[in-house]
Amino acid sequence: MSLLELDNVTIRFGGLTAVDGLSFSVDEGEVFAIVGPNGAGKSTVFNLISRFYDPDEGTIRFDGHDLLKVRPAGVAAYGVARTFQNIELFDHATVLQNLLVGRHRHRRTSLLSEILFTPSVRRQELESREKVEEIIDFLDLQPYREKMIAGLPYGVRKVVEVARALATEPKLLLLDEPASGLSVEETTDMRWWIDDIRRQMGITVLMVEHDMGLVSSVSDRVLAMADGARLALGTPEEVQSDPAVIEAYLGKAA
């Protein structure tokens, strides 16, 4: 069953068609990768799913709902979480606080009860903390819990961003270049984590990634795109050997 369905989605920025009649669907429980050269429109696809932009044409359905009817801040409530290509963390807050913001969609308390810090707020805080601790354990973030994001190394921030997305308890996790800028060891860690996120947590993963090693080792299916349109879709091997893909990456000479 497909969890996410994009149908004939198009978005233009002025004269530039960033995504051009793109259709694909992501099945529940799979790891789906999007690859493509710089400027292919991969991040724009993510931003469309996150509802940062309204598409000019096409529909996006998630889990049986018309996502285009959902307001941008409401997408998280349906179970879509994401990371950003250029890490977007809350820099002047601790790792713990960042992850707790991830719990925001589960907030049940009112402003007044929070100002009074009633027992129900206390209970909710404890619950949130327990969930967040599970994720901290899962991603080995224990040493950084109390640290400010602003002082953390790049590799750790990448992991914190994944952790924050997981804290929302999503059905679908969007990872925008999870391995970019990571060392070889960190990339290997990321590979296993993505595997575990899918297997242990049962979360569907849609990721954009340039590292073909990572893509072929974790993903079930790959979509290759260029200039906002689909080039090829299939297993990692199929896509890597597709002539159109090879041409897009290596130019006409190949």
Next chain:
Amino acid sequence: MRIVFKTDYMQDIRPWKDGYQLGLYLLLLGLAVAAPWLIDTFYLGELTNVLIWALAGLGLMVLTGHTGQASLGHAAFLALGCYANIILIEAGVPFLAAFPLAGLITGVIGALIAVPALRLHGIYLAIFTLALSILVDDIIVLTEPWSGGVSGKFAPPINLLGLEIDRWGTPDAFYWLVLGVVVIVTLGYINLLRAPMGRSFIAVRDSEVSAQAMGVDVARTKTISFGLSCMVTGWAGALMGLYAGAFNNETFSVVISIELLMMIVIGGLGSIHGAFLGAIVIGFLPQFLSIAKEYAGALFGGSTVAIPGLEFGVFGMILIVFILFEPMGLYGRWLKIRTWFELFPFYRKDMFKRQKSYLKTERLR
């Protein structure tokens, strides 16, 4: 070196780290309550003034320090709170209802103004709020029948549960009233910061896109922050009016707005401590300057005539020094000193150094 061992999540949820810290704050509170017996009436008045400024600072801190929206117009909300309070009292509403209402009215009006204002970012928001501050002068003059216009208004002595409270007649009682309000607001503020709403303020401040991706409604959060900020500022304004005794259209000028913003920057943006530390600086600076001037006069034999704008100038200079050398404000400086002692002898010089921030390309607009 002091290490806090954590064995329970409640340790992080409670506002204090351990018994030692709680003890310190209780001691401070005890001293504050006992102040009327410890210091003379003049300094008690000054301390009252500092607390009122701290309250105003807390109000602006919510918006600027924690939600990241600069306002150069908060004097307008001080004025609103001040006038609302006095007009309600004059209309026969008992102080116990008039005072909370004054804050609520200011908060609601603030939230309404926030709806168009918060579509603006950075410098444009600052200009918008600055305009508000300038506008309020005219509004007070135009609404003369209620506001008293240029000739102003006098604050009547207030009656709190049968107790007559007046800044000059009963300075002790007035001080305790102010202290009570400040303590209650501070506790509410602390609670907010350890709950989801306070965290979503910080989220909006640090990254609007990812706040939104986490399900935080950015516009709504900013509006709530603006409303809460104005409410607290309104209370501070009400107390300022009572403290001053008389006020008119020029009492809450643009200069007050700017001073308020400078105050929380010097104190340390993004911390409750910052509002208090900033208020102490702004409250005691005039005293300090006049003493320094006398001293300089005695030393160089010069005259001790008043130099207009000196206070403001010195204040501006302090601000520049802070922005250049200690962007985290007095509270940031204090944190460093404290960490040095706590970690002695393991403090590293680059402990508070920020990593260079990475390029952020994905903006909402």
